[in-house]
Amino acid sequence: MRRPHVVQHRAVTDNDSVDETGMLLRQGAGFVLRRDLGGILMLELHRVPVDLVAKRVRLVGRRLADGHVEVEGVQPWS
Secondary structure (H helix, E strand, C coil), rough: CCCEEEEEEEEEECCCCEEEEEEEEECCCCEHHHCCCCEHHHHHHEEHHHHCCCCEEEEEEEEEECCCEEEEEECCCC
C-alpha cells in the first residue's frame, strides 16, 4: 500500500486521484502543469482550456503513469 503524498493542501492518494495547482503551459502539441511545488505533470486533456494557458490553475484528475495525468477538470486559481 502506498502512502499518501501531500501536495500543498491537495493530495495524491492511494486511489491515484490528483488535485494540484500550478501554471498551465503548452509543450509541443500538448499541455503540462508546472506545479506550484516544483516539477511538471504531462496532461491528457479531453477539452482544451485555451483561455487558461499561461495562467495559474487548479486541476483535478487521475494519475495514469509517473508524471502523466488524465484531467477531469481545470479552473482558474489565484
